[in-house]
Amino acid sequence: MDAPKAGALNHWDAGETLADRFRVHVGNAEHLYGYAVRGMAQDWETGGPVRMACSGYENAPRGSAIHLRLLAGVFRLVLTGRAEEPVAFYPCLGGSAPASQAWPVIREVIGATRR
């Protein structure tokens, strides 16, 4: 994988664990990815499907944006029709369901396609 330059510029992806890094990036944001990434952080800590999906990337260099890679993977499944339920939460696809309810649906997609 790429090795982004570690430094102050990647402060948004810094932390002891992947879960810490996820939370640092989104804080308390109340948008779709805010809820999703906080859900991912908790799932990683409790050994859920995110933990398995991220296996081997625990020490990825700062700036690798592991959480964004995972969400982009989910988005590609949605865009190609291989995961339909999240569409309701994706405004660019016409979805308008509350972002606060999206995480369990996204988690289901991650769990269903784990290696």
Add this chain to the structure above:
Amino acid sequence: MHAALAVPPQTNEVGRSAALLAGLFDLVAASGVRRIRLLEVGASAGLNLLLDHYAYRGDSWQFGFTDSKIQFVDSIEGPVQPEHFMITSRAGCDLHPVDATTADGRLLLTSFVWPFGLDRHQRLSLALAIAAVHPVRIDRAPASRWLRYALTDEPDGLPVVWHSITQMYWPSDEVTAVEGILSCYGAQHRLGEVSLEFNPDSPRGAKPELRTRLWDPGSGRPIRERRLGTAHDHGIPVTLTAS
């Protein structure tokens, strides 16, 4: 899903074309050269190399293809001093170039734009449609290797190297190597640079800085360096502060 983690984030923010335009206005005014050979390092799919296919409009100025489906209206704040110029050639490189003419390339770029960023999705979609008609070649290469042959001795026009939000991902020896190439070339040829990059010395949360440099060895003047202002990570709005 594990395989998705091997795919590095790849976005091609079309809004940065507005920042590039402001930088080119500055270089054209300073050099008097209106024929630009545009070279982008870290170009992704090269959508910003097509900046003259988009339309830009301010209070008393406009630039680009007026009827473009991509319209930047009042996207550049501050003292805009427009100049006429044309892009005579365009090329780019990236470690992971994206082919905007393929379905896979379009899918990849789209997947890294957050699903609620409707403006970004719209701009990307429109730019991909334009790129399908006006494809740009992006070579798979690091900047330091690519610039050695992309910066030619061709006498026509002003070569301008452009890059945005990419140096933060370069190893320090790559930054040094690219700087060496620009300095070496600029010692013998006229050369411009437009950059939109985070300043590591700025406080946390600071916006990326829009800067230009102009090497003009024939004039006997030292390298001209300007900090024009700042821009959002995604390009717009651009806020000019230089007079």
